Ligand SMILES: *[C@@H]1O[C@H](CO)[C@@H](O)[C@H](O)[C@H]1NC(C)=O
Ligand SMILES: *[C@@H]1O[C@H](CO)[C@@H](O)[C@H](O)[C@H]1NC(C)=O
């Protein structure tokens with residue numbers, strides 16, 4: 253049974269990594285066997301039929317194999333997986349779907365984009381969208397749900413997670429990071445801001461005061477092994493092992509009674525979770541810095557360098573590239 257599940261997980265990972273591009277366009281929700289069978293092992297999964305749905309704005313797909321109690325949520329939002337209003341709403345739809353349910357014990361968050369887990373909050377203004385600072389309130393609600401729901405959240409990170417992307421990762425219960433592909437960071441201070449959605453509170457709690465000063469002030473990226481060494485992530489793993497290692501850990505937890513998992517999470521939270529008022533204190537300290545004479549020109553220079561948040565050198569290596577706003 254265990255082996256069979258591992259086969260299913262492996263099969264799924266092959267499947268969604270090869271079809272993520274088509275998931276983005278598919279805005280429908282369906283349940284049933286995976287449609288296009290381009291994997292001969294599919295016959296061996298018998299009656300286990302993965303259930304897939306795409307959230308309303310098309311930025312997150314979820315896949316669950318009935319009986320496994322594990323749900324994978326896969327981010328796919330444009331070339332850099334930007335954290336914009338459609339994605340924030342999908343994230344909230346997803347966390348709310350986990351209230352009062354009995355099918356999922358463990359959630360694995362992952363990305364369909366090989367280079368980006370989730371990029372930062374989008375600063376582009378759109379007609380009909382709330383301002384980025386308003387959007388962040390919803391983001392904070394959804395991200396804090398991740399820390400407090402009686403479901404275990406594991407971030408399976410390969411690619412960049414910076415700014416709000418890193419703040420999301422920090423609010424998961426466990427983090428696994430692929431060597432060579434992981435870049436985590438909060439670069440906001442370099443453009444006259446600070447992380448405004450719990451990044452400071454969570455980093456100080458996870459990596460300690462000295463390292464929080466180093467990374468929040470410098471805005472530098474951290475790699476998987478360094479992140480493991482200081483407690484930012486649980487484990488750095490070789491990229492090709494990431495799915496297997498995270499899948500096996502999730503399968504182990506999913507064997508256990510949900511009551512015990514939930515009670516353990518609740519007690520760990522009671523002694524160590526950043527209280528919500530500290531997350532909102534990050535927000536309240538961030539908002540007054542936005543759009544000020546010392547920050548606005550840096551933010552607009554950043555927007556220019558990143559070609560309005562396009563895929564490219566700037567977004568790929570932002571931890572270093574951000575210094576170009578001073579050129
Ligand atoms: C999905 O559908 C919703 C409403 O039905 C729409 O607002 C949204 O733009 C669609 N997304 C995509 C990616 O087609
Ligand atoms: C686990 O999954 C099975 C089969 O889908 C379901 O019957 C059961 O309620 C789930 N249990 C939990 C605790 O999620």
Ligand SMILES: *[C@@H]1O[C@H](CO)[C@@H](O)[C@H](O)[C@H]1NC(C)=O
Nearest residue numbers: 345347348349350351352353
């Ligand atoms: C979940 O259950 C609680 C208690 O039964 C209820 O107050 C709450 O409204 C429910 N939430 C949702 C989203 O169904």
Ligand SMILES: *[C@@H]1O[C@H](CO)[C@@H](O)[C@H](O)[C@H]1NC(C)=O
Nearest residue numbers: 376555556558559560561562
């Ligand atoms: C970025 O957006 C601004 C404002 O919408 C526009 O004027 C500019 O041409 C865009 N630049 C690029 C490189 O797309």
